[in-house]
Amino acid sequence: MNAHLEQLSPHPLWRHFRTLCNTPRPSGHEAALVAILEAWADDRGLTRDRDAYGNLRLRKPATPGLEAAPGIVLQGHLDMVAQANAEHPHDFTRDPIDTVVEDGWLHARHTTLGADNGLGVAAALAVLEDDSLSHGPLEALFTLEEESSMGGALQLAEGWLDGRLLLNLDSEDRGQVYIGCAGGADVEVDAQLPTSPLGDDETAMRLSLTGLRGGHSGIDIDKGRGNANRLLVRILRDLAALDARLIDYRGGTLRNALPREAFATLALPAESVDAARERLPVLEATLRDELAGVDDGLALTLERVPPPEAQALSGHASRLLIAALHAAPCGVERMSVAVPGVVETSNNLGVVSLEAGRFHLCALVRSLRDSAVHDLADRFRALFDLTGARTRVENAYPGWTPDPESPLLARFRALHAARLGVEPEVKVIHAGLECGILGAKYPDMSMISFGPLIRGAHSPDERVELASVEEFWGLLRVLIEDLAVPPR
Numbered sequence: 089m090n091a092h093l094e095q096l097s098p099h100p101l102w103r104h105f106r107t108l109c110n111t112p113r114p115s116g117h118e119a120a121l122v123a124i125l126e127a128w129a130d131d132r133g134l135t136r137d138r139d140a141y142g143n144l145r146l147r148k149p150a151t152p153g154l155e156a157a158p159g160i161v162l163q164g165h166l167d168m169v170a171q172a173n174a175e176h177p178h179d180f181t182r183d184p185i186d187t188v189v190e191d192g193w194l195h196a197r198h199t200t201l202g203a204d205n206g207l208g209v210a211a212a213l214a215v216l217e218d219d220s221l222s223h224g225p226l227e228a229l230f231t232l233e234e235e236s237s238m239g240g241a242l243q244l245a246e247g248w249l250d251g252r253l254l255l256n257l258d259s260e261d262r263g264q265v266y267i268g269c270a271g272g273a274d275v276e277v278d279a280q281l282p283t284s285p286l287g288d289d290e291t292a293m294r295l296s297l298t299g300l301r302g303g304h305s306g307i308d309i310d311k312g313r314g315n316a317n318r319l320l321v322r323i324l325r326d327l328a329a330l331d332a333r334l335i336d337y338r339g340g341t342l343r344n345a346l347p348r349e350a351f352a353t354l355a356l357p358a359e360s361v362d363a364a365r366e367r368l369p370v371l372e373a374t375l376r377d378e379l380a381g382v383d384d385g386l387a388l389t390l391e392r393v394p395p396p397e398a399q400a401l402s403g404h405a406s407r408l409l410i411a412a413l414h415a416a417p418c419g420v421e422r423m424s425v426a427v428p429g430v431v432e433t434s435n436n437l438g439v440v441s442l443e444a445g446r447f448h449l450c451a452l453v454r455s456l457r458d459s460a461v462h463d464l465a466d467r468f469r470a471l472f473d474l475t476g477a478r479t480r481v482e483n484a485y486p487g488w489t490p491d492p493e494s495p496l497l498a499r500f501r502a503l504h505a506a507r508l509g510v511e512p513e514v515k516v517i518h519a520g521l522e523c524g525i526l527g528a529k530y531p532d533m534s535m536i537s538f539g540p541l542i543r544g545a546h547s548p549d550e551r552v553e554l555a556s557v558e559e560f561w562g563l564l565r566v567l568i569e570d571l572a573v574p575p576r
Contacts, residue, residue: 089184096189096554098561100217104210108202109185114170115236117181118142121166125213125230132217139245141232148216148226150572157224157572159251161533162215164208164258165234165241165522169546171345172199174298176548193551203552204545205234208257211564221565224572227251234258234522235344235546237274237483241522246529253496253571254530255564256523256537260307260545261515262556263508265500266537268427268490268516270306270454271524273461274343275435275468277449279477281409281442283399290355290400292335293364294393295323299385302348302547305436306454306519309346310420314375314383316340316350317437321413323371323388324352328407330360330367333400336442343438343452344520345546350440353393355400365390398444409447412475413440416451417464424456424516427490431518433460447477454518456487488524488535490516496534499575503566508559512538538563 093106111121122144129136135147144166150157170180176198186197195201212228215221227249231240259266286292297320301313317339324332332354339350356364372388379386401409417435424432433455441448451468455461461484469479491497492514504512523535541556543549 090187092189093187097558098214100214101207101210101557101561104213105206108206108210109187112181112183113167113202114180115167115233118166118232128213134216139248141240141243143232143240143244144230145248146216146228150225151222154222154224154572158253159225159227160223160568160571161227161229161249161251161254162212163229163231163254163256163522163526164205164212165231166209167233167235168202168204168206169200169235169342169345171302171341171547173548174349189554192554194554195551196548199548200546201550201552203542203550204260205258207540207552207557211257211561214561215564215568218565221568222572223568225250231522235342238485238520238522238525239483241525242483242485244526244529249530252533254523254526254533254535255567256521256535257539257564258521259517259537259539260542262541262553262559263510264513264515264538265497265504266515266517266521267492267494267497268456269488269521269524270456270518271458271461271485271487272452272454272520273465273484274482275451275453275465275479276482277447277468277472277477277479279447279475281405281445281447282402283445284402285399286355286395289358291358291361292393292395293354293356293361294391295320295352295354296349296389297323297351297386298349299387300346300348300383301385301549302346303544304519304546305344305346305438305452306434307517307545309434309436309518310431312379312382313346314379314386315418315437316347317413317440318418319375319386320350320352321410324410325414326367326371327354327364328410330356330364331403332356332360332364333403333406334409334442335396335398335400338441340437340439342546343436343450345438346436347438348547353396401445408475412471413437415471417467421464422460427456427516430456430516432456433464434518435464454520456516456518458486485520486524486528488521488527491534494534494536495575497536499570500536500538500567503570504563507563507566
């Protein structure tokens with residue numbers, strides 16, 4: 089499948105990307121891809137090993153005469169975000185990604201593409217097989233479960249890597265180089281809430297909010313896009329005045345993707361059904377007006393459904409839960425003063441569910457300041473403690489402190505200017521690059537991050553500009569060759 093990818097340039101990179109598209113690899117399901125890459129490394133005569141967590145390292149010795157050059161680590165993650173449009177059945181653990189080229193961009197049909205970070209992985213593999221390159225010692229580090237928990241980087245063995253320079257290939261903007269990123273933590277909230285049967289005078293209604301764009305919960309958090317959980321809770325807050333009780337709820341699928349859809353089943357007093365139906369167009373018009381020009385596809389529906397076997401939350405528990413969700417931090421919390429135009433602290437209400445009285449929330453807090461991550465996570469704990477829920481903070485990872493005086497950065501900037509006629513923008517990103525974690529484990533390692541132009545990451549709108557991939561490949565090759573010789 090995806091044979092057309094091998095007609096694109098640069099051919100070696102796209103050939104490897106085809107392998108990634110054809111090999112299912114959502115977070116936690118990277119084993120099949122690891123086996124393929126190990127077999128490929130064996131065929132190429134490359135050295136391979138894995139740490140205790142399963143992160144994969146491939147090594148290639150230096151070009152003869154360049155053994156003393158500083159070792160380079162090419163780094164990317166093997167997993168991808170698994171998001172598909174609701175009407176498109178796709179099993180990310182079994183089905184390949186179906187790609188298509190349109191107007192100079194590569195897309196997937198109705199799913200995420202996996203360019204994040206498949207193109208970085210493909211580029212590293214293409215470098216390892218390029219015998220025309222002059223280079224110092226090369227290592228390719230491929231981590232696991234970056235999208236779900238940063239688990240691979242967090243559990244990476246210390247003292248395992250040999251290289252002194254790390255090129256992270258997980259950035260998504262052409263003409264930019266990243267030297268810092270936000271840290272973050274997952275906030276998990278769980279509760280068993282009291283329920284009671286539906287009364288004879290109550291009707292089960294299904295409330296749906298669909299049509300949002302979604303996107304990356306860090307990079308796109310300041311774009312003004314709707315969060316389906318935040319918006320549906322607003323609707324539920326309004327309907328609470330009609331004595332609606334929650335039966336179940338499902339919104340979002342990943343803590344690091346802006347939720348595009350959310351659904352709730354309600355128990356409504358029969359005499360309130362007409363009032364709820366009358367309110368819905370008004371509420372939809374309000375939200376559509378607020379999101380005009382940003383998320384124009386929003387749609388609300390309310391329909392009668394057969395009475396479910398599950399009971400509804402008690403009236404008090406339903407009102408308390410909706411109030412807590414309504415008050416929970418969501419979106420941009422603070423913009424950075426030190427780095428103008430960059431979000432400093434944010435939160436994404438990523439995944440919310442309620443079933444048979446069991447409530448679960450997974451949010452992702454991000455910040456350029458580790459202290460702000462801890463504070464915002466603690467605000468969640470303080471809020472949901474009031475509901476009797478159990479809150480825990482997991483998978484915390486540090487941010488990446490910028491080093492604008494880095495010699496590695498200086499060489500990249502000079503090469504970028506010489507090759508493309510303009511210096512790259514030096515940026516700090518409000519997203520969880522693994523560099524912060526790796527830098528904490530390898531404090532003497534210098535690193536930068538760059539990549540091709542990717543848009544819509546973490547959503548079915550994900551796409552990559554083909555011309556930017558060729559540019560990225562050219563920059564990576566000349567940088568590796570330049571780093572093999574002493575600075576001039």
